[in-house]
Amino acid sequence: MPTATSSGSRGNIVAALGKPLGALAIALGIVALALAVLGANPAATFAALLSGAFGNWLAATDTLVKATPLVFTGLAVSAAFSGALWNIGAEGQLLFGALAAAACGVHLAQWPRPPAIAVVLGAGTAAGAVAGALCGWLRARFAVSEIISTIMLNFIAVQALSWAVHGPLMEPSRAYPVSQALPPAACLYRFLPPSRLNAGMIAALALAPACYVWLFYTNAGFELRALGKNPRAAAFFGVPVGRVAVFAMGLSGAMAGLGGAVQLSAISHRLFERFSPGWGYEAIAVALVARLNPLAVVPSALLFGALDNGAQAIQRAQGVSPVLVQAAQGLVIFVLLAFDTPVLASWRRRGAVREDLASGRADA
Amino acid sequence: MLEAFLSSTVAMAAPLLLAALGELLVEDSGVINIGIEGVMLTALFGAMAVNLAVNQVVAGTALDIFALGVTGVFYRRMFGVTGQALTVRTLRQVRLGPLSHLPLIGPALFHQNLLVYFSFLIVPAVWLALYRTRWGLNLRAAGERPEAADALGLGVYGLRWQALMISGVLTGLSGAYLTLGYANTFVEGMSAGRGFIALAIVILGEWRPGRIAIASVLFGAALALQFVLQAVNTGIPYQLFLALPYVLTLVVLTALGGQSHAPSALGEPYVRP
Numbered sequence: 001m002p003t004a005t006s007s008g009s010r011g012n013i014v015a016a017l018g019k020p021l022g023a024l025a026i027a028l029g030i031v032a033l034a035l036a037v038l039g040a041n042p043a044a045t046f047a048a049l050l051s052g053a054f055g056n057w058l059a060a061t062d063t064l065v066k067a068t069p070l071v072f073t074g075l076a077v078s079a080a081f082s083g084a085l086w087n088i089g090a091e092g093q094l095l096f097g098a099l100a101a102a103a104c105g106v107h108l109a110q111w112p113r114p115p116a117i118a119v120v121l122g123a124g125t126a127a128g129a130v131a132g133a134l135c136g137w138l139r140a141r142f143a144v145s146e147i148i149s150t151i152m153l154n155f156i157a158v159q160a161l162s163w164a165v166h167g168p169l170m171e172p173s174r175a176y177p178v179s180q181a182l183p184p185a186a187c188l189y190r191f192l193p194p195s196r197l198n199a200g201m202i203a204a205l206a207l208a209p210a211c212y213v214w215l216f217y218t219n220a221g222f223e224l225r226a227l228g229k230n231p232r233a234a235a236f237f238g239v240p241v242g243r244v245a246v247f248a249m250g251l252s253g254a255m256a257g258l259g260g261a262v263q264l265s266a267i268s269h270r271l272f273e274r275f276s277p278g279w280g281y282e283a284i285a286v287a288l289v290a291r292l293n294p295l296a297v298v299p300s301a302l303l304f305g306a307l308d309n310g311a312q313a314i315q316r317a318q319g320v321s322p323v324l325v326q327a328a329q330g331l332v333i334f335v336l337l338a339f340d341t342p343v344l345a346s347w348r349r350r351g352a353v354r355e356d357l358a359s360g361r362a363d364a
Numbered sequence: 365m366l367e368a369f370l371s372s373t374v375a376m377a378a379p380l381l382l383a384a385l386g387e388l389l390v391e392d393s394g395v396i397n398i399g400i401e402g403v404m405l406t407a408l409f410g411a412m413a414v415n416l417a418v419n420q421v422v423a424g425t426a427l428d429i430f431a432l433g434v435t436g437v438f439y440r441r442m443f444g445v446t447g448q449a450l451t452v453r454t455l456r457q458v459r460l461g462p463l464s465h466l467p468l469i470g471p472a473l474f475h476q477n478l479l480v481y482f483s484f485l486i487v488p489a490v491w492l493a494l495y496r497t498r499w500g501l502n503l504r505a506a507g508e509r510p511e512a513a514d515a516l517g518l519g520v521y522g523l524r525w526q527a528l529m530i531s532g533v534l535t536g537l538s539g540a541y542l543t544l545g546y547a548n549t550f551v552e553g554m555s556a557g558r559g560f561i562a563l564a565i566v567i568l569g570e571w572r573p574g575r576i577a578i579a580s581v582l583f584g585a586a587l588a589l590q591f592v593l594q595a596v597n598t599g600i601p602y603q604l605f606l607a608l609p610y611v612l613t614l615v616v617l618t619a620l621g622g623q624s625h626a627p628s629a630l631g632e633p634y635v636r637p
Contacts, residue, residue, distance in 0.1 A: 144621065149614055166601070
């Protein structure tokens with residue numbers, strides 16, 4: 001299968017931002033039109049969206065909070081897609097990560113804080129890695145499409161989570177289907193209350209350049225990108241295609257799982273059904289807008305975090321359904337894809353050939 | 365109880381079968397539509413996948429995200445967020461004479477709504493169209509060797525578009541069946557991954573209409589099992605039954621491992637040279 005969009009261009013980030021921002025503008029234009037048709041005021045709605053996302057100190061910090069899981073899952077998707085491994089399962093990997101983190105975390109009340117946090121985050125990372133690597137292995141060993149296996153694991157993860165909060169992890173009074181709160185020792189450090197800024201954000205910010213270096217400056221990263229550009233050529237030149245797929249899917253899952261553990265340990269402290277509002281799916285949009293470049297995932301996640309945060313404000317201020325924002329996010333991907341169509345290049349090529357023919361005839 | 369289980373199996377299999385037959389048609393033309401959940405927007409997907417030759421997996425995923433949002437917006441706009449839920453009349457069950465009184469299989473086979481009969485009756489029609497008509501041959505050529513089909517002047521884009529449109533009708537019916545057939549209402553995200561299960565059914569059915577019908581019944585049984593077993597208090601967590609169809613998909617695909625009957629050009633965008 002061909003690469004996603006013009007994948008993982010290392011070039012300068014500013015030049016690479018043109019297309020995504022253009023796509024965003026077009027998508028927002030379509031949304032404005034839709035709003036007008038639905039009888040809402042587009043300008044007021046966008047204003048409400050902006051002030052909901054950045055209107056004051058708390059709103060702005062909350063945008064950062066909302067962007068954090070998107071950085072983890074966005075990096076997960078970018079890494080996998082760079083190798084043409086279509087990991088649609090960041091959602092499930094994140095949930096498995098959160099589940100493992102909660103299952104370990106509740107037992108660590110007596111531990112000192114740093115090792116307790118390390119165990120919680122480690123458990124989440126490991127669980128996500130196993131879920132991802134499993135799909136990579138099924139693909140390498142049994143030719144099971146990773147698209148389907150990752151999607152199936154998403155649904156399985158939702159049920160596993162539901163079972164956990166109704167069963168073994170249910171809070172002691174057994175009144176609500178939520179897990180027991182993590183003991184303070186297992187909770188990530190928070191800064192500047194009442195904001196929910198936390199150490200998980202620093203981890204997310206550090207992970208992006210690490211992922212970038214891995215993808216563009218290591219042999220393993222090179223092999224993965226070779227696999228993404230042309231799997232047959234990669235195999236011919238000795239890239240161990242199966243092993244690369246398993247490892248990359250494991251790494252991708254690990255980052256998503258870590259995202260789930262961070263969310264649990266830093267923000268929610270408890271597990272519950274619908275723990276994720278769809279971060280794993282939104283991550284695909286985040287990664288594509290970033291053009292699969294791990295460094296660009298951070299601003300891209302911020303953008304989507306702001307959209308999510310502002311979406312709730314437009315419901316209050318303008319009575320516009322926040323799911324509209326979800327439709328807009330799907331639109332952004334579509335417009336971006338349309339920008340990258342190989343057909344344009346083919347037209348240009350055909351034009352060039354025609355000119356050559358014309359000039360050739362003139363010479364003769 | 366077995367009677368109810370069988371009846372429910374057939375009822376559950378019908379929308380899966382419709383969606384899977386729809387997916388079969390597009391896949392035979394060389395397009396993989398993983399956005400089959402978001403079928404309302406088939407035309408958008410078609411423009412992207414066929415004419416603009418973009419990555420079909422990514423476009424399909426975008427379609428899902430977009431469709432979930434759009435249906436949500438329209439539903440809330442029309443019926444409110446919390447107010448009373450929309451209810452629609454369910455499709456009437458049609459009893460086919462005395463046959464429906466047969467023990468065990470009577471209700472399953474002869475006392476269902478019209479869409480169930482329809483979905484099983486079009487299986488031979490799809491087979492005939494694909495394997496016994498010139499159009500079907502052309503369509504499969506577009507999926508196996510688009511450049512050869514193009515060289516013969518078959519119009520690959522046109523064929524893929526026709527497949528997408530017919531598939532859109534079938535999957536649209538499948539979606540309508542979810543609302544009208546057994547839920548009586550629309551729930552955001554109600555298709556619950558059935559579109560993805562349909563993709564697995566096509567693989568399990570080896571791209572053959574008849575085997576796809578059998579595979580649909582198998583998955584219908586997995587879906588029906590959760591209702592039967594939830595009714596009987598087995599002490600097994602119900603989430604296990606809810607996860608069953610998805611686990612089954614994984615197991616079946618793994619067991620089939622590697623033997624691919626997929627059209628050769630599946631998922632590859634065709635750009636005219």
